[in-house]
Amino acid sequence: MTEAKSKTDPSRRAFLAGATVAVAATIVGGLKPRAARAAGENLPHLSDSDAMAKALAYTPNHNTISTAKYPMYKPGDHCSICRFFKGTPGEKSGYAACQIYPGYSVDAEGWCESFSARS
Ligand code: SF4
Numbered sequence: 141m142t143e144a145k146s147k148t149d150p151s152r153r154a155f156l157a158g159a160t161v162a163v164a165a166t167i168v169g170g171l172k173p174r175a176a177r178a179a180g181e182n183l184p185h186l187s188d189s190d191a192m193a194k195a196l197a198y199t200p201n202h203n204t205i206s207t208a209k210y211p212m213y214k215p216g217d218h219c220s221i222c223r224f225f226k227g228t229p230g231e232k233s234g235y236a237a238c239q240i241y242p243g244y245s246v247d248a249e250g251w252c253e254s255f256s257a258r259s
Pocket residue numbers: 198218219220222223224225238239240241246250251252253254255256
């Protein structure tokens with residue numbers, strides 16, 4: 141009788157529902173940082189004054205590139221459509237890791253001479 145009562149006890153059901161929500165929130169909350177780390181958005185932003193960035197003409201804004209100075213640049217090319225970008229393909233803002241600049245994140249709207257379009 142006590143066992144049967146406890147299965148239908150509203151306070152027990154409320155506790156279990158709350159615990160389920162808490163576990164789900166913990167799991168979802170834990171996924172975002174892992175995903176962010178995988179994409180590298182928490183890495184320091186690459187500066188165009190960095191020596192390696194200068195060597196490959198990295199800029200955080202592809203709209204400022206002179207096609208006269210960099211004829212290999214095709215208008216519209218930018219990091220988030222580059223095969224080396226680790227973030228979401230085609231995203232319009234934010235930062236993510238780039239295979240060419242380990243330890244740094246690059247601007248989704250950036251560009252450098254290593255650009256290679258995703259296939
Ligand atoms: S290699 Fe691609 S993703 Fe990396 S900085 Fe250059 S253009 Fe951007």
